[in-house]
Amino acid sequence: VKDYKVIIVHGGGSFGHYWSVKYDMHTKPLPYPSEGVSIVHESMIKLNHMVIEKFLSHELKPFSVPPSSYVFNNLPCKDRILDLVSMTRKNDLIPVTYGDVVHTSDGNFSILSGDTIMNLLSTHLKPRYSIFTTGVDGIYDKLDNGGNLIPNISVSGGGNVLSHQPAIDNERMPFDVTGGMKRKMEESLKIVKEGIPVYLVNGFHPERLLDILNNRDFVGTCMRMEQ
Ligand SMILES: Nc1ncnc2c1ncn2[C@@H]1O[C@H](COP(=O)(O)OP(=O)(O)OP(=O)(O)O)[C@@H](O)[C@H]1O
Ligand SMILES: [Mg+2]
Numbered sequence: 001v002k003d004y005k006v007i008i009v010h011g012g013g014s015f016g017h018y019w020s021v022k023y024d025m026h027t028k029p030l031p032y033p034s035e036g037v038s039i040v041h042e043s044m045i046k047l048n049h050m051v052i053e054k055f056l057s058h059e060l061k062p063f064s065v066p067p068s069s070y071v072f073n074n075l076p077c078k079d080r081i082l083d084l085v086s087m088t089r090k091n092d093l094i095p096v097t098y099g100d101v102v103h104t105s106d107g108n109f110s111i112l113s114g115d116t117i118m119n120l121l122s123t124h125l126k127p128r129y130s131i132f133t134t135g136v137d138g139i140y141d142k143l144d145n146g147g148n149l150i151p152n153i154s155v156s157g158g159g160n161v162l163s164h165q166p167a168i169d170n171e172r173m174p175f176d177v178t179g180g181m182k183r184k185m186e187e188s189l190k191i192v193k194e195g196i197p198v199y200l201v202n203g204f205h206p207e208r209l210l211d212i213l214n215n216r217d218f219v220g221t222c223m224r225m226e227q
Pocket of ligand 1: 012135141
């Protein structure tokens with residue numbers, strides 16, 4: 001990580017995600033119960049704090065960035081997003097941002113997921129690549145026993161996912177409140193359409209991130225424009 005400029009985005013997991021389900025809060029801007037708004041927000045600050053402390057304990061230089069600093073009224077603020085890069089230009093700082101509950105307008109709030117933030121940041125900052133890490137090896141054709149990992153997914157100029165081997169069994173693809181892998185694929189597709197390759201890999205195998213950075217064979221899924 002020390003040799004690269006990176007921005008880290010983390011999701012809610014058993015913190016924000018758990019509470020947003022409990023209080024029935026979604027991406028749609030609504031006057032959600034104040035208690036839910038408070039608790040989801042606090043839980044994400046707590047998780048972010050834990051992530052920041054972990055980075056510090058590895059002698060990295062994290063810099064926590066709340067999404068409310070670059071999203072206003074549910075719209076990304078281009079200048080504030082570009083500022084995330086200029087802020088790290090002459091130092092070793094690593095911006096660490098996260099999915100959260102954000103104020104939209106008039107006391108309405110919405111859930112802004114880490115997956116959507118990946119798209120906002122990628123489309124504005126045009127990084128060399130975007131990497132999603134999850135608890136699974138990548139995108140599978142189906143999740144039952146015997147499902148196979150899809151190593152490459154190419155996207156046509158028109159933005160359609162081209163056929164790939166193995167094909168995805170859509171009917172059996174489950175998804176959760178923040179969309180699970182389905183949401184990640186939708187956001188990935190938008191990033192890929194900007195010409196940025198997207199990798200989906202297992203975060204429990206950090207060496208796979210290095211394989212990607214070093215252009216080696218890796219275990220995971222790569223989505224990119226048709227070559
Ligand atoms: N076709 C698929 N291929 C791979 N994983 C899939 C597929 N369909 C659904 N999933 C599920 O999507 C999950 C990844 O999305 P999920 O939203 O649970 O993780 P996350 O975004 O990393 O964490 P969180 O949302 O809790 O912050 C996988 O653990 C897997 O169970
Ligand atoms: Mg998720």
